[in-house]
Amino acid sequence: MIHKRAAVAAVFVGTVALGAGVGVWASADGGGGSHEGGTRQSSGRVPAGPATPSASPAPSRSSPLSQAPRTIPAVRSHTPARGPGWKPQRGERVVVGDAELADEGRLIAGELGLTYAGEKDDVRAGDVRLALGGGGGNQESYTMTVRGGRVDISGPGEAGVFYGTRTLKQEVHGGGPAPEGVVRDEPAKPVRGFMLDIARKPFTESWIEDRIRELGDLKFNELGLHFSDDQAFRIESRTHPEIVSKDHLTKAQVKKIVDLADSRHITVVPEIDSPGHLGAVIAAHPDLQLRNASGVATRGAVDISKDASAKIVDDLLNEYAGLFTGDRWHLGGDEYQALTVKDPQASYPQLAAAARRAYGPGGIVADLATGWLNDRADTVRAHDKTARAWNDGFFRGTSVRPAKDLQVAYWTGKEIGARQPVEYLSAGRKVLNYNDEFLYYVLGQPQTFVYPTGQRIYERWDPRVLRGTTAVPARYDGQILGGSFAVWCDFADAQTEGQVAAGIRMPLRATVQKLWDPGKPALSWAEFRRLADRLG
Numbered sequence: 019m020i021h022k023r024a025a026v027a028a029v030f031v032g033t034v035a036l037g038a039g040v041g042v043w044a045s046a047d048g049g050g051g052s053h054e055g056g057t058r059q060s061s062g063r064v065p066a067g068p069a070t071p072s073a074s075p076a077p078s079r080s081s082p083l084s085q086a087p088r089t090i091p092a093v094r095s096h097t098p099a100r101g102p103g104w105k106p107q108r109g110e111r112v113v114v115g116d117a118e119l120a121d122e123g124r125l126i127a128g129e130l131g132l133t134y135a136g137e138k139d140d141v142r143a144g145d146v147r148l149a150l151g152g153g154g155g156n157q158e159s160y161t162m163t164v165r166g167g168r169v170d171i172s173g174p175g176e177a178g179v180f181y182g183t184r185t186l187k188q189e190v191h192g193g194g195p196a197p198e199g200v201v202r203d204e205p206a207k208p209v210r211g212f213m214l215d216i217a218r219k220p221f222t223e224s225w226i227e228d229r230i231r232e233l234g235d236l237k238f239n240e241l242g243l244h245f246s247d248d249q250a251f252r253i254e255s256r257t258h259p260e261i262v263s264k265d266h267l268t269k270a271q272v273k274k275i276v277d278l279a280d281s282r283h284i285t286v287v288p289e290i291d292s293p294g295h296l297g298a299v300i301a302a303h304p305d306l307q308l309r310n311a312s313g314v315a316t317r318g319a320v321d322i323s324k325d326a327s328a329k330i331v332d333d334l335l336n337e338y339a340g341l342f343t344g345d346r347w348h349l350g351g352d353e354y355q356a357l358t359v360k361d362p363q364a365s366y367p368q369l370a371a372a373a374r375r376a377y378g379p380g381g382i383v384a385d386l387a388t389g390w391l392n393d394r395a396d397t398v399r400a401h402d403k404t405a406r407a408w409n410d411g412f413f414r415g416t417s418v419r420p421a422k423d424l425q426v427a428y429w430t431g432k433e434i435g436a437r438q439p440v441e442y443l444s445a446g447r448k449v450l451n452y453n454d455e456f457l458y459y460v461l462g463q464p465q466t467f468v469y470p471t472g473q474r475i476y477e478r479w480d481p482r483v484l485r486g487t488t489a490v491p492a493r494y495d496g497q498i499l500g501g502s503f504a505v506w507c508d509f510a511d512a513q514t515e516g517q518v519a520a521g522i523r524m525p526l527r528a529t530v531q532k533l534w535d536p537g538k539p540a541l542s543w544a545e546f547r548r549l550a551d552r553l554g
Contacts, residue, residue: 084197088549089188090527091237091534092541095202103195104164106130110144113137118176119148121281126183130190143167146186148179158239159204162186164196177283178204181237188235191553205237207481209450209500210533211287212526213242217298218249219461219507220265225515227278234282236530241279242348242502244289246334248297248318249510253341257333260302272341280343288342291350292331293322293390299330306330308356310365316355322390323372332397339401347398348427351391351411356383358434377417384413388420395421406450409433409442422446425499430454431485439484443494451481451501457529459522462509470503472524473543479528480536503529524550 081100087093112127113135114120120136127134132146141147146169152161157175160182171182185203189196212233214221230241245252250263253272267275279286297318300307306327308319320327335347356366362383363370373381376389395405406425410433426442429452442449451457456479460467481498482489490498503526505518513521527550531539539546 081198084199087185087189087197087201089185090546090550090553091205091531092539093185093201093203094535096197097200097202098197099165099199101165101198102167103198104144104167104169104190105193105195106132106190107144109133110146111135111138111142112146112148115147115149115151118150119179122176122180122183123148125281126187129187141168145169146171148172148183150174150176150179156204158208159202160185162196162201162203164198164200169196177239180234180283184235184237188553205534206536207498207500207533209240209502210238210530211240211242211450211500211502212238213244213287213289213452213502213504215244215247215505215507216252216267217245217247217507219510220250220252220263221515223267223271223275225519226275229519230275230279230282230284232526233284236527237534238526238530239283240285240287240346240500240502242287242289242504244291244348246290246298247295251298253338255334255337257337258299258302258330261299263298269341276341276343285344285346286342287344287346287348288338289348289350290331290334290338291348291352292320292394293327293387294319294352294354295350296320296331303330308366308369311367318353319355321368322386323368328390328393331394335394335397336401339398339403345403347401347403347405349391349394349398349405349407349411349424351387352408352429353410353433354387357387357413380417382416384416385418387411388413388416388418391424392418392421395424399423409437409439412437412442425450427452427502428484429458429504439490440494443490443497447497449484449498451484451498452504453479453484453486453501455486456483457501457503457525458506459504459518459525460506460508461518462512464508469521470525472526472528472547475525475528476531476539476543476546480532482536500533501529 081102083100084098084103086096086098108131111133112123114123114137117137124134126146144167149172151172152174155174158177158181160171160173160178162182162185163170169186171179171186173179173182181203185201186196212229214226233241251261252263252266254266254268255262276286295318300320306320306324308316308321310316356362356369359365366383369383369386373383373386377385391407391411398405404423404425406427409426409428410430412420412426414435414437426447426449428439428442428449439449456470456475458467459469463469478487480489481501482492482495484490503522505522524547541549
């Protein structure tokens with residue numbers, strides 16, 4: 019298998035405006051062609067000579083003008099044309115213009131019951147042709163042309179071509195045709211994610227793989243795995259086997275998950291949360307547990323004044339860097355209990371002393387925690403990975419500043435000293451939207467959490483709604499990389515795997531629709547739900 023990484027492309031702002039009814043035909047490499055009724059331009063990959071006659075009726079003035087395809091997420095632009103469209107017929111081929119697209123070609127051929135024919139230059143009726151081309155723009159963009167009984171899908175990157183095949187798969191679902199005409203499509207946001215807490219609740223390998231297939235078909239491109247917390251540590255470890263919970267994934271299983279995700283252009287983003295949420299590590303290393311001035315243990319928190327605390331976390335970060343082949347890492351950083359008390363310096367004098375040693379007489383506990391986060395960012399940066407941390411892992415009033423390339427995973431405004439999203443954006447930081455009022459599916463619905471509905475996301479949320487229900491100013495849109503729907507398993511037994519899959523089905527579809535195109539959807543919620551039910 020040729021492994022792929024999801025391309026993080028430049029943010030696309032605004033919809034491509036194409037005149038309805040203007041027959042602009044794209045060549046196989048994404049270039050323009052002639053007006054409707056004229057001769058299709060050669061892409062340079064296919065001989066310009068006569069093609070095998072199409073098995074479909076030729077377009078005519080009596081043919082109805084095609085309707086835009088109904089897909090999730092909706093395509094950004096469709097130029098209609100007259101003609102019968104395209105349906106898969108057994109014995110027809112999927113061919114590729116570039117060897118790099120073999121995985122995409124084999125996948126769509128198998129899904130539609132077609133024959134994968136590899137790299138071919140001849141043109142036959144019924145062909146689906148995949149090709150790279152169309153310039154150096156958004157690597158997740160694609161052009162799909164349905165004309166003359168054939169389908170051409172092209173894009174500047176493999177990810178875009180893959181998304182074109184997902185559109186085609188949805189178009190013909192249920193036996194209907196892919197509509198005649200040209201689709202030009204690309205996502206508004208380069209990060210379209212789903213995060214899963216496997217630390218509190220062990221999910222099976224097969225369940226995770228099923229979600230990857232679902233995510234791929236919906237054009238998500240990121241899967242977050244939160245696999246370490248107070249309750250458990252869920253992936254096999256060579257450097258610290260003593261911390262691994264009995265019910266865990268082996269590295270071989272994780273590799274299968276990562277490989278499947280790569281084949282769907284999904285980047286798996288691991289999270290080992292620290293310096294809080296390390297209860298499973300502390301259970302095997304009680305000497306690392308943070309204690310206050312009275313000697314009382316602080317739940318889930320390691321003592322960051324001890325070198326051994328940093329060493330064990332770095333051991334794990336280094337160990338898993340090769341297993342997770344993507345270019346991103348989530349460092350956590352949230353809810354460090356030493357910083358949730360009124361006077362951290364008085365409550366945790368050993369941390370205050372360590373801060374003064376490291377940063378001078380004015381050093382405070384928040385400085386030490388910021389330095390911890392920066393050091394962990396250095397560890398993953400050495401493996402060419404970009405780090406992110408939860409917004410409550412960034413602190414005001416510190417002499418130590420978080421590394422400039424640390425991205426903010428904004429999830430809440432409820433923490434002590436909560437900072438508005440604009441504080442991070444105005445400082446130039448890139449932000450990811452995990453808004454807990456819309457995108458958090460917390461098992462058992464503890465505290466004020468309720469299971470989110472797809473309708474609320476679809477009608478009231480977009481990527482600029484980072485906190486609560488109010489959007490940040492439009493001038494910051496380019497700094498918001500995207501967002502992630504998250505499943506947290508605070509009460510692990512509150513739902514079965516099947517119930518979780520059913521519960522997140524419509525929220526996932528609503529989330530990706532708004533990440534692909536944040537504007538007001540063309541379909542009502544009732545229409546969108548019926549479409550989702552039809553597509554399966």
